[in-house]
Amino acid sequence: MMHTKFKAALLAVVLLTSSGAAMAEETFWQWLITFTRQKEVKPVDNKTYADECGSCHYAYPPGLLPGKSWAKLLDAKALSNHFGEDASLDKDTLKTIYDYAMENAAEKSWYKRSRKITVATEDETPIRITDVRYIKRKHHDIPEKMIKGNKDVKSLSYCNACHTQADKGVFDSDTVSIPNYPDWD
Amino acid sequence: MKKQYILMSLIGALFMASAASATPATDELFARYKAEGATGFDAERGKKDWTKEGKVEDGKAMNCTICHGDDLSKPGKHHKTGKVIDPMAPSANPERFTDAKKIEKWFKRNCNDAWGRECTAQEKGDILKFLLSK
Numbered sequence: 358m359m360h361t362k363f364k365a366a367l368l369a370v371v372l373l374t375s376s377g378a379a380m381a382e383e384t385f386w387q388w389l390i391t392f393t394r395q396k397e398v399k400p401v402d403n404k405t406y407a408d409e410c411g412s413c414h415y416a417y418p419p420g421l422l423p424g425k426s427w428a429k430l431l432d433a434k435a436l437s438n439h440f441g442e443d444a445s446l447d448k449d450t451l452k453t454i455y456d457y458a459m460e461n462a463a464e465k466s467w468y469k470r471s472r473k474i475t476v477a478t479e480d481e482t483p484i485r486i487t488d489v490r491y492i493k494r495k496h497h498d499i500p501e502k503m504i505k506g507n508k509d510v511k512s513l514s515y516c517n518a519c520h521t522q523a524d525k526g527v528f529d530s531d532t533v534s535i536p537n538y539p540d541w542d
Numbered sequence: 543m544k545k546q547y548i549l550m551s552l553i554g555a556l557f558m559a560s561a562a563s564a565t566p567a568t569d570e571l572f573a574r575y576k577a578e579g580a581t582g583f584d585a586e587r588g589k590k591d592w593t594k595e596g597k598v599e600d601g602k603a604m605n606c607t608i609c610h611g612d613d614l615s616k617p618g619k620h621h622k623t624g625k626v627i628d629p630m631a632p633s634a635n636p637e638r639f640t641d642a643k644k645i646e647k648w649f650k651r652n653c654n655d656a657w658g659r660e661c662t663a664q665e666k667g668d669i670l671k672f673l674l675s676k
Contacts, residue, residue: 414623441599442622443654447647511624 385467398470400526403457409450413442415517418526420471421486423478424462430484431455470528487513499535509536565632567642568670575663583664588672591665596657604656606669614676631676639674 398420401407410416419427429435431454436444446454463471463478470491477491486492496504496513504510510518517523522532535541572583595603602608602621609627610618615634618627629635639645653661661669 413620413625437654443651445647445650445654447643515624 395468396470397528398468398526399461399466400524403453405450405453406457409446409454413444415515415523417486417516419458419461420463420466420468420526421474421492422462422483422489423464423475424459425482426478426484427455427458427462429482431458468526485514486516499541503535503538503541507535507537564674565640567645568639568674570642571645571670572667575667578663580662580664580667583667583671585668585672585675588665588668588670591669592672594657597655606652606656608656609652614673630673632674633676639670645670 398418401416401418406419407416422430430439431451433445433448433451436446436451459465463474466472473491474489477489483489492513504513516528519533519535520528521534522528533541575583592606595605597604600621608621610630614631615629617629619625620627628637630638632638649661649666653659653665
């Protein structure tokens with residue numbers, strides 16, 4: 358009898374904490390309870406961010422860089438020369454994007470890859486995701502001809518050229534398909 | 543079934559109407575450019591500006607067609623990122639030039655990227671006039 362009561366109580370606690378967490382952003386409890394959903398990176402869920410960043414390139418989820426990196430990138434002056442391009446935004450739009458990036462930056466997230474990126478960038482402030490040591494390590498065994506020498510990929514920066522579920526924040530190797538190299542595993 | 547067709551043609555008509563040679567957004571901008579000192583707008587001048595070369599980047603003399611392509615009714619492609627750019631011609635892309643804020647945002651960025659400076663009100667008006675005729 359005691360046993361069933363205990364189980365019921367445990368179930369209630371689990372249900373309460375998980376449903377509460379589902380409504381909020383990414384919380385410790387959600388991370389603790391639903392393992393499978395936190396393995397990757399939180400997908401972009403802000404329309405302004407998705408539209409503005411996505412109008413020129415894959416809209417990198419904020420969980421791929423720490424806040425200190427986003428602060429460097431998403432600055433009015435920095436954006437007027439964004440890797441060689443003028444990506445200026447009006448003040449209001451920039452604030453929306455900046456706030457969203459800061460709230461969802463790697464160190465604020467409980468998603469596994471964001472945790473790893475947080476650790477990897479503790480002593481540095483990379484402005485390119487491809488400079489994050491964790492990201493480099495994950496890709497270092499892929500031959501150059503498949504990335505730089507591949508006309509349909511060109512650079513490691515084009516995440517979604519190979520990561521078919523990048524828009525969902527999923528980057529595991531099962532979902533990778535390298536253009537022109539269908540047999541790569 | 544019939545009702546559906548009527549609805550579809552109505553929607554189609556709506557799109558065609560918005561593809562006309564001026565939109566409330568461009569009217570607003572033409573007025574603003576005039577207030578900033580521009581005098582009358584000319585599609586011919588705009589056409590010349592469209593192909594006028596500016597900065598040299600990666601061995602290419604930058605101009606609007608480098609990314610937007612030669613046929614404005616077809617999609618373009620960004621010379622660096624490879625991102626597909628929807629057609630500029632309103633006849634092919636009714637959504638073009640319906641949002642003043644968006645037009646100004648891209649003028650600022652692209653003038654800087656192609657010519658290394660912001661465009662004047664006169665240049666913007668001429669280019670807009672040229673593009674609207676497409």
